[in-house]
Amino acid sequence: MERHFHEEFKGLREKLFQMGLLVEGAVEKSVQAFLSRKMELIEEVLEDEKLINQLEIEIDEKGHTLFALTQPVAIDLRLLTMILKINTDLERMGDHAVNIAEKSKYLISQSPLAPEFPIEPMAKAVQKMVRDTLDSFMNENVSLARKVLESDDMIDSYNDKIYMDVASLMEKDPQTVRRALSVLMIGRNLERIADLANNIAEDTIYLIQGKEVRHHFEGT
Amino acid sequence: MLIAEENQGTREKIKMGTRTLAGGVLVDREDVTLNPVKIFSQELDMFYGSVQALHGITMEIKERAVTALIGPSGCGKSTFLRTLNRMNDTIPGARIKGSVKIDGIDIYEPGVNVAVLRRMVGMVFQKQNPFPKSIFDNVAYGPRLHGITDKAVLENIVEESLKKSAIWEEVKDRLDTSAMQLSGGQQQRLCIARVLAVDPEIILMDEPASALDPLSTAKIEELIRQLRKNYTIVIVTHNMQQAARVSDYTAYFYMGSMVEFGETRKIFTNPVKKETEDYITGRFG
Numbered sequence: 001m002e003r004h005f006h007e008e009f010k011g012l013r014e015k016l017f018q019m020g021l022l023v024e025g026a027v028e029k030s031v032q033a034f035l036s037r038k039m040e041l042i043e044e045v046l047e048d049e050k051l052i053n054q055l056e057i058e059i060d061e062k063g064h065t066l067f068a069l070t071q072p073v074a075i076d077l078r079l080l081t082m083i084l085k086i087n088t089d090l091e092r093m094g095d096h097a098v099n100i101a102e103k104s105k106y107l108i109s110q111s112p113l114a115p116e117f118p119i120e121p122m123a124k125a126v127q128k129m130v131r132d133t134l135d136s137f138m139n140e141n142v143s144l145a146r147k148v149l150e151s152d153d154m155i156d157s158y159n160d161k162i163y164m165d166v167a168s169l170m171e172k173d174p175q176t177v178r179r180a181l182s183v184l185m186i187g188r189n190l191e192r193i194a195d196l197a198n199n200i201a202e203d204t205i206y207l208i209q210g211k212e213v214r215h216h217f218e219g220t
Numbered sequence: 221m222l223i224a225e226e227n228q229g230t231r232e233k234i235k236m237g238t239r240t241l242a243g244g245v246l247v248d249r250e251d252v253t254l255n256p257v258k259i260f261s262q263e264l265d266m267f268y269g270s271v272q273a274l275h276g277i278t279m280e281i282k283e284r285a286v287t288a289l290i291g292p293s294g295c296g297k298s299t300f301l302r303t304l305n306r307m308n309d310t311i312p313g314a315r316i317k318g319s320v321k322i323d324g325i326d327i328y329e330p331g332v333n334v335a336v337l338r339r340m341v342g343m344v345f346q347k348q349n350p351f352p353k354s355i356f357d358n359v360a361y362g363p364r365l366h367g368i369t370d371k372a373v374l375e376n377i378v379e380e381s382l383k384k385s386a387i388w389e390e391v392k393d394r395l396d397t398s399a400m401q402l403s404g405g406q407q408q409r410l411c412i413a414r415v416l417a418v419d420p421e422i423i424l425m426d427e428p429a430s431a432l433d434p435l436s437t438a439k440i441e442e443l444i445r446q447l448r449k450n451y452t453i454v455i456v457t458h459n460m461q462q463a464a465r466v467s468d469y470t471a472y473f474y475m476g477s478m479v480e481f482g483e484t485r486k487i488f489t490n491p492v493k494k495e496t497e498d499y500i501t502g503r504f505g
Contacts, residue, residue, distance in 0.1 A: 001435075001438060003438065003465075004442060007247050008247045011245055011247030012246060012247075015246050062248075064489060068489045069464045069465060069484065070464070070465060071464070071465075
């Protein structure tokens, strides 16, 4: 039997998804700002972040009210708990997008660095993780969530590569230190976004299957 | 190209730079705060002989909303409920001070027709109490008492009442069988149909689900949410979770006084009074 409050659960889930789309857009814009040196995108990321923060509060408040009024159990309990966790993770992703935008702002104001860092392929992979993790949550797609978890190693190796490239550039030309560190920070923030996408994928699997996969816990 | 736009299917779209979010609307319980006041109890005292059972209850009960009365046993919540259709009149020595107005009319004024009042303000009790008659006759009982004899009219009332109380599908093929053969949950919904058959505006419920299993309880709760679209409902419940799930407003009673009254979502997330918080969190009692 559908209970009258299930409609409220559904609305909350959709709202979270909307927030996810906004985060997804902010991440893309922040990276595009760096890659195509477009200053106007930075402003948009900052605007997006305000909306993201506002949604975080709305979703939190609504979630708490639903906890108090419906005393959820089983799948309802998992859904509400995961919504609140994912809400926090998405808001953090938004913060990382802002960090990327700020570093991009500095880099746009300076002359470009000569070497090619693998920011673009890394960003593409991270964006795909964000997109897939949101879709897996919304469509309750466990296999897609598992694919997200498998992508993490690739992101780490991109991050290592950026670290090595940045280190060797700074050794060769100390004039580049500030700019190179900014690139390093962009990589670092992308890596954190991927980690948070991973968290959401793990939470999605728990939501759907009630199965704990965090910290390689599965099967134990 | 925004990533979100590439991914078609169920995904809602947002456009880069427009700052607008399509869909994803937070669904709240329908806002009833602007509904008119249906029942207004003002400085209501109630006495059983020399014992004062209610102390100065002032409460505005909104039309087409569910108001829950909660509190420990003996706190006065059922007594208050029974003042709303003068059920306490039958108790020797019972008297009130103050007033209860329905649609602005004081129901304790001399000249008020109590039979008409009780038709307008129906009541559902804790223990389901069908008459030992057929399902049809149970529902038709009230309308017949009010003089309706036309068979087609009665049939229509019975069907509509059973539909509104969400039991029609379960009994439509056996309206002539005894109501006593129904399960407890079905009997309770039949009793609600019996109340609806006389076309009330207000329904008082005194622990309507406390004797029922969880599934029947859930059905009654969903029914209450349905009925609230057309009726003003006041429910007494010991089950605080039930109050939270079904009501729009909650009043917390203690020792004959109303400690706190407000929107349910506020009472259950952030009550003003510490006594209310202690009660609903189980720290008291």
